[in-house]
Amino acid sequence: MCEKARVIVRMLQGCNSMNKLRKIHSHVIINGLHHHPSIFNHLLRFCAVSVTGSLSYAQLLFDRFDSDPSTSAWNYLIRGFSISSSPLYSILYYNRMLLSSVSRPDIFTFSFALKACERIRSIPKCLELHGSVIRSGFLADAIVSTNLVRCYSANGSVEIAFKVFDEMPVRDLVSWNAMISCFSHAGLHHQAFSMYNRMGNEGVCVDAYTIVALLSSCAHVSALNMGVMLHRIACDIRCESSVFVSNALIGMYAKCGSLENAVGVFNGMRKRDVLTWNSMIIGYGVHGHGVEAISFFRKMVASRVRPNAVTFLGLLLGCSHQGLVKEGVEHFEIMSSQFHLTPNVKHYGCMVDLFGRAGQLEKALEMIHTSSCHEDPVLWRTLLGSCKIHRNLELGEVAMKKLVQLEAFNAGDYVLMTSIYSAANDAQGFASMRKLIRSHDLRTIPGWSWIEIGDQVHKFVVDDKMHPESALIYSELGEVINRAILAGYKPEDSNRTAHTLSDRCLGSADTSHSEKLAIAYGLMRTTAGTTLRITKNLRVCRDCHSFTKYVSKAFNREIIVRDRVRFHHFAGGELIVIRVLYSLGVLLKLSPQDSLKGKVRETGDETIIDTEVVIMVWNKNITETRKSTKEKRRIQTPEIAET
DNA sequence: CTAGGGTTAG
Incomplete structure (x- = not known):
């Protein structure tokens, strides 16, 4: 390499912006060095894979290069596109490489191409890459074959993913984790657990990734005992303070119905992100504790974590189940006005439920019409459910007609409509429903x-x-x-x-x-x-x-x-509500009525508790119940720690 | 000279 080229390579190594790169590039052209392979690779590397690079500039460089690019040059481009917003280009360059270059793909090429394939959702391309991997003998590489497992998994083909995994000549921890995540995502939670058992039998140790994936399965099937065991393992391998693990633990405890433990993990966290707060808000939401969900939401905003669409879903869920119409509407409004988030079908679903459950059926109907998704069967089904609760025959028929018109009716809808007719003693309507059930051969889902x-x-x-x-x-x-x-x-x-x-x-x-x-x-x-x-x-x-x-x-x-x-x-x-004053580590169990009547209030910097409600003090593993007294007690709320 | 993994609603 001549001295000039060496200087340019050194300049490229220190390059940190596209502006600088452009200057260096023109310098290269003036000196007639743009076909120098090493310089070309360095230019390409910066454009294709550095954070401040530009993939279109990389394409430009590539097209003007007039000799055959090396495997590493192809790899830069394939890698760059595989993590870009257009992973398809990654595959196109891979194909071009196979057809037009003497350079052959290596393990890195396959890694990047598989990563792209994982994102473009194409089983045929998966199979094709799989074949090439086998022919080139790279199946023996743990990383390449793990990527293959992920590829099939992301494309929805669990069976093939498992077959690839099962036949892997070399497996490492990441391979096991990929397989467990695959089962967990596919809803095959018990298979995920059995992979964990197999790991143990084969003497493979778990890490934080394994635990997170398994906790997600625990949350889905309410396997609290398993979750507690994983919590213990997380402590043993000292990863319990990772934000990922803590968030997964909160989700698991909340979905297994143990809000106490969810709060315990929450309190012990040094750093909290959106998911931490969302998990708590959703936890309260699915328990029907709207007031508490709102209180967490306020603390979230106060600690300057930006809420997202999922946050509001948790909030609205809590409001609709606790009958907090005013609060629900308020938060639905600030969602777009203050936080610039666009409500989706699920948010509208919560609002329809909120109004419907509270008996404001006309408002529920209005909500469906004003939403951008008035053809969505879920919204009409929600309305139908409310009509059943409030025995509203007319609107029930409207909703049912809409469902029939959308060809989205199912056995559950018929059950609802039938019971509305029965409640109204409408024998004719009832008979028409029976006819419909017979003609469509619908079966109810077994409980x-x-x-x-x-x-x-x-x-x-x-x-x-x-x-x-x-x-x-x-x-x-x-x-x-x-x-x-x-x-x-x-x-x-x-x-x-x-x-x-x-x-x-x-x-x-x-x-x-x-x-x-x-x-x-x-x-x-x-x-x-x-x-x-x-x-x-x-x-x-x-x-x-x-x-x-x-x-x-x-x-x-x-x-x-x-x-x-x-x-x-x-x-x-x-029916009780758990109210947690998490900054105090105090846990209260009270009836929803007490909660609504404001027997626990937070005003400014203090919390007032009417102690006729049962109070439990939460403290690690000790819970102690104190009997009520009639007097009011004032508790200073200390500063909220570490937010 | 370059590789792989993670958590939230229904």
Whole structure:
């Protein structure tokens, strides 16, 4: 290399902006050095892969280069495009390389091309690259084959991803993590767990990435015991203070119904990001605790973390479930006016639910019309649900007609509409629904509930007879029902209400609903005082809701039921709200009415608590219940730490 | 001379 070229290469190594690069480039051209391979590579490298580079300039350089680019030159371009907004170009350059260059792809080329393929969502390209990887013998490279696993996974082909993984000659920790994430994303949570077990058997250690992926699966299937175990492992390998791990832990605890522990993790964090706050707000939202969600939202804004669309989803969810119409509307408005976020279908869905649940059905309808998504069946279905609650036949018919017109009707819609007709004693309408059901051969989704006991998950369906301890469970359930009745439970009379008609025709008369079986089993198999956590796929019916409430009183147990959309938290025969004064580490359990009546208020720098509500003090693993007194207590709120 | 991974709603 001549002295001039050496100087230019040194200049390029120190280059930090496109302006400088352009100057150097013209200098190169003047000196007639633009076909010098080393200089070309350095120019290309800066344009294609540095943060301040320019991919279009890289293309320009590439097109004007008149000898055959080296593999590394191709790699720069393929790499640059693979992480750009147009990954397709990455593939185009890869194809061009194969067809027009003497330079052959190496392991790096495949890594970058696979990364691009992961983002363009094309199974045929995946298969083609897979073939080339095999032919070139690079399948033995752990990174290349892990990229292949990710590629199939991102394209929705879990089976092939697993096959590639299973046949990998060399695997490392990242490969295992990729496979676990793949299962977790695909909703195959138990497969994700079994990968973890296999890792243990093969002596592979886990890291923070493994834990985050597994925690996400725990959150989805409410596997609290598994989640707690992962929390312990995170502490053992000292990654529990990573923001990723902490956020995943908060999400897991909140979705497993343990807000106490979610708050515990939240309090211990040194750094918090949007996801940290969102996880807490969503946690409160899905528990139906709008007031608390709003309080977290205020603290979030005060600590200068910018809320995003998901933040507002959590807020609106909490407001609609707690019946906070005014607050919901307020936050829906500031979402766009103050935070410049555009509401999407899900936000409109929450608003329709907010108005509908509160009985303001006309406003709910208006919301659908003013939204940008008035053809979305979910919104109409939400309205239909509200019409059922408030027994509004006219609007119910409007919603149902719309669903039929959109060809989006399902069995659930028919169930709702049928019960609206029944409630209105409209035999004709009822008959027309039956006809529709027959002609479309629609089946309802079977309901099931599960409960985690030890490391086992027990799943129940309606009138379940499959469980090995079935007989015992039914005799226990009889006993439980009797004790609940003594505590005040009134089983819903199936002959009295309008439900009868629809229940009979749909085969879901109020027999032993799956959550009743799960509760009976939980009472049998856990020691006195243990909290029961039930998860179910549908909504909890009114009778089971009331049943659970009285069981919590009769057996003195906290029972937390997670249904399709929210949590129901029962204790002492009440539906309760957990109010956390997180800056104090104080945890209050009170009824939603108390919360609404403002028995806990934060005014300026102090918090006022009416102590007739039950107070629990949260302190690491110790919870202590203090009995109420009638006087008012004033507690100084200290500065919020580390925000 | 250059590679791979992560968390939130329904």
